Amino acid sequence: MSAPQNITLIVDGEENQVTEGTTGADLYGTRREVVVVRVDGELKDLDQPIPAGAKVEAVTIDSADGLNVLRHSTAHVMAQAVQQLRKDSKLGIGPYITDGFYFDFDVDEPFTPEDLKQLEKMMLKIVNSNQRFVRRAVSETEALAEMAGEPYKEELIGLKGHSDEAGEGANIEVGAGELTIYDNVDAKSGEVVWKDLCRGPHLPNTKLISNAYALTRSAAAYWRGNEKNKQLQRIYGTAWPTKDDLKAYQERLAEAERRDHRRLGAELDLFSFPDELGSGLPVFHPKGGTVRKAMEDYSRQRHTEAGYEFVYTPHITKSNLYEVSGHLDWYRDGMFPPMHVDETRDPETGEVVKPGQDYYLKPMNCPMHNLIFRSRGRSYRELPLRLFEFGSVYRYEKSGVVHGLTRVRGMTQDDAHIYCTREQMKDELTTTLNFVLDLLKDYGLDDFFLELSTKDPEKSVGSDEVWDEATRTLAEVAEASGLELVPDPGGAAFYGPKISVQARDAIGRTWQMSTIQLDFNLPERFELEYQAADGSRQRPVMIHRALFGSVERFMGLLIEHYAGAFPAWLAPVQVVGIPVAETFNDYMLEIVAKLRAQGIRAEADLGSDRFPKKIRTASKDKVPFVLIAGGEDAEAGAVSFRFRDGSQDNGIPVDEAVSRIVQAVARRGN
RNA sequence: GCCUCCUUAGCUCAGUCGGUAGAGCGUUUCACUCGUAAUGAAAAGGUCGCCAGUUCGAUUCUGGCAGGGGGCUCCA
Structure with a gap:
């Protein structure tokens, strides 16, 4: 056996002469925090000999x-x-x-x-x-x-x-x-x-x-x-x-547990899941209903501004609709079993004289919107036609997956379907993506990335060419947004590829939010048509999109994101007025009345609790503005603020206080 | 759907080695209450998730069902 040769290693970027057979332990033996080495990009045990010429880096236990x-x-x-x-x-x-x-x-x-x-x-x-x-x-x-x-x-x-x-x-x-x-x-x-x-x-x-x-x-x-x-x-x-x-x-x-929306939902009296209704079917209490209404109202306003039109559709339908759409083929297991109605039997023989019909609870809104599109002839001049609905859908989620507001059996989608020409498709998708991101920001989310879900060969309809075109278009739009884009091969719905927007919340967890799906197939199945400028009949392209996903789930996310302390515009109670003593009840009521006149959700706490207890109660309810009035304030025609962080702003003239609050709500600040 | 744990007052939870139960918060009432996270006292409130079985007797043991938690699988 010859004596060991010297070899050259590149150790943490510098060339080193070492004996053949040198290990990571030899190089880093004195540094206890080094647990393995990266050798030419691969992680290796410290006791492994390092080959000549290799690039070696220390990997510390906290990396x-x-x-x-x-x-x-x-x-x-x-x-x-x-x-x-x-x-x-x-x-x-x-x-x-x-x-x-x-x-x-x-x-x-x-x-x-x-x-x-x-x-x-x-x-x-x-x-x-x-x-x-x-x-x-x-x-x-x-x-x-x-x-x-x-x-x-x-x-x-x-x-x-x-x-x-x-x-x-x-x-x-x-x-x-x-x-x-x-x-x-x-x-x-x-x-x-x-x-x-x-x-x-x-x-x-x-x-x-x-x-x-x-x-x-x-x-x-x-x-x-x-x-x-x-x-x-x-x-x-x-x-x-x-x-x-x-x-x-x-x-x-x-911290995540303290923010759990199921816990906060009960503590803040927002919603509950009565056993009597069944698993995954929430009811919203007045406070939760107020939050939800604020969320929906603002969404409606923005949709109106963005050129959407509002439609309403029923919660149940005859089976034929979902045969045409293909849902019964692909998602029957995810749908509630049908109600069989209108069957007539001969009272004596028991024989069926008139066959009944199966009705299904709707799991998706798109087929109904297609019927609205198809209700009369459409012109290219109407396109893009954007139909929006807060549409309630019912899905028979497996019993083990139902979870708080994030996975329910009855939910309301902020659902819209956009019908456009192939030429309009790309612009429309770009506009839609920007609209989505912009709106999510107004609800306080600002850290996003995108996921592109592409065809699952086992679960899809339509030709490859059509899928390729749709996928390419979505990819281009996604890339143009400048956001990080993560591929999700095989994650698409059966009728088309989708972009989904993922948001990170206040403590860094990611939530799948909005989806934008391109669909050439349902227009085909429903034989949707419009008349083009040249008089020919053309098939529109359909874009499915939901921003919140479901209103319920989005509310769950917002509760956890804000840890229950909603920004003023969403808070169920925006202002609680606390008089320092009973003498000032009337003074406080006047202030509250002024706020209410401006559309502010304000209440006065006139209960028999003592002053500090009322402060504590308002604090636990996470009310954004606590107004306090005592002798000093009343004499000056003023009122004092106490904010959620405990800070104060005393002796503010009443009119100024009202306008501060009104502005804070209008600003939708957090 | 599968595995596992859980279910006692409106909420959070004690407790009964099988003899039908208790606290804190909340609620109601009374008294007190002029400055930033709990004033005091009293009262009301429970077929111990539901249905069977074992037992003289079940909230307690056994089984089924429902609802919930944590995972797995799934998530149009």
């Missing part, structure tokens, strides 16, 4: 990649603990996810919350025993031999090379290249205490996990994400570089 490695390694530690606790458990997959990780297990009995607590303790033991993660390449035969008794791992080995078919997270286990097994080696004894088929990379040792992890919940999940497969038990967890990071994360979750 995005470093966190993923930390979480993946924590998942392994958890799996090791699970196999100690449940000897019968078989390993599924265990990838990192946003903010954490999960691992799936086939176990005889589901995990209990007590199990999770015990597992956390067992994990700490493993972490403290400072096991090393050691990578080992194996052949397929070896892998199968070592994973005997782990049926799911064996299945994954068999799938290697087709990892895109293997299902969610599976490529983290087997990857694309060689098969590898990671041994967990006890620091003292050198014994292999646990192993798993995994492509890595991993932390050098378990000590780096420290105590900044938590197991958060357990739930069932289908093996390889397929409903037809067996359900495994999944445990979710989270892991962070330090305990403080973990606490900050838990605080973020707590």
